[in-house]
Amino acid sequence: MQTTLKIGTRGSPLALAQAHETQARLMAAHGMPEQAFEVVVISTSGDRIQDRPLSEAGGKGLFTKEIEEALLARRIDIAVHSSKDMPTVLPDGLELSAFLPREDARDAFVGKAAKAIAELPQGAKVGSSSLRRQALIRRMRPDLDVVMFRGNVQTRLRKLDEGVADGTILAYAGLKRLGLEDIITDLMPLDIFPPAPGQGAICIESRIGDRDVGRMLTAIHDVPTGQALACERAFLAALDGSCRTPIAGHATISGGTVFFAGLIISPDGTQSHEVKAQGPAQEAARIGEDAARTVRAKAGEKFFDGWA
Numbered sequence: 062m063q064t065t066l067k068i069g070t071r072g073s074p075l076a077l078a079q080a081h082e083t084q085a086r087l088m089a090a091h092g093m094p095e096q097a098f099e100v101v102v103i104s105t106s107g108d109r110i111q112d113r114p115l116s117e118a119g120g121k122g123l124f125t126k127e128i129e130e131a132l133l134a135r136r137i138d139i140a141v142h143s144s145k146d147m148p149t150v151l152p153d154g155l156e157l158s159a160f161l162p163r164e165d166a167r168d169a170f171v172g173k174a175a176k177a178i179a180e181l182p183q184g185a186k187v188g189s190s191s192l193r194r195q196a197l198i199r200r201m202r203p204d205l206d207v208v209m210f211r212g213n214v215q216t217r218l219r220k221l222d223e224g225v226a227d228g229t230i231l232a233y234a235g236l237k238r239l240g241l242e243d244i245i246t247d248l249m250p251l252d253i254f255p256p257a258p259g260q261g262a263i264c265i266e267s268r269i270g271d272r273d274v275g276r277m278l279t280a281i282h283d284v285p286t287g288q289a290l291a292c293e294r295a296f297l298a299a300l301d302g303s304c305r306t307p308i309a310g311h312a313t314i315s316g317g318t319v320f321f322a323g324l325i326i327s328p329d330g331t332q333s334h335e336v337k338a339q340g341p342a343q344e345a346a347r348i349g350e351d352a353a354r355t356v357r358a359k360a361g362e363k364f365f366d367g368w369a
């Protein structure tokens with residue numbers, strides 16, 4: 062490509078770190094110089110909403126809309142995202158064309174009053190605005206006071222320092238990419254505190270049929286991460302995943318087999334249903350979809366009606 066490859070991203074420190082990691086991988090894979098790329102920062106509606114839960118403001122698409130418009134208008138060539146923030150349905154003409162090797166998908170606890178959730182004093186405050194994390198915290202410790210915590214990682218950590226809460230849950234991957242893993246006081250086990258579908262995986266969105274971009278991305282795409290994500294995203298899509306339904310799902314690939322564990326939980330944490338599935342990695346999406354059907358049947362349709 063003669064011109065520079067324009068990499069679109071949100072402007073948060075985490076988003077920028079992910080865009081720069083993508084750039085570094087492309088440079089290494091193709092022996093390209095830094096000047097062959099331009100990182101284009103795009104402000105999204107999601108970045109501007111700080112005062113209410115995203116689930117009320119319109120959901121996940123809020124972090125991607127303006128970036129996807131820039132892709133379709135050819136102002137950028139690729140967009141770098143956290144897979145977790147990606148809606149299951151993309152605009153016509155766009156696709157998730159590559160996934161970088163996944164980071165540890167677990168959630169991390171950053172505690173002030175105690176190192177672990179189990180050790181927090183009765184009634185302590187834990188900050189989170191994720192419905193999944195709120196529900197999982199309540200399932201573990203119904204006595205805790207779950208408080209709203211919005212904003213980017215730095216904002217949340219500042220709130221913690223200001224004493225707004227005694228602890229918070231953040232993705233290990235995000236903290237690591239920001240060089241902040243030292244502040245983690247506990248790592249949440251996958252079975253007790255399963256992560257959101259896509260957590261820990263950086264994905265790259267591009268225009269369907271853009272051959273030049275496709276060739277560049279093939280070199281940095283991680284096949285097992287792509288298969289794990291296909292499984293998790295199919296699970297989410299089949300459950301009509303929105304910010305309003307707490308859904309967790311995590312797939313790993315080993316020896317050509319995908320191992321999936323999924324969970325749906327009521328926002329108050331009192332009812333939850335789990336599913337485990339495995340099968341050929343090439344059929345990852347079908348396995349995720351089947352798992353959704355299984356957990357839906359276990360829970361019953363009423364489960365989904367109660368808190369919409």
Ligand SMILES: NCc1[nH]cc(CCC(=O)O)c1CC(=O)O
Nearest residue numbers: 143145231232234235260261262
């Ligand atoms: N919703 C914000 C968001 N989107 C992705 C990550 C973390 C990085 C990742 O999961 O890859 C975060 C922050 C967090 O949950 O702590």
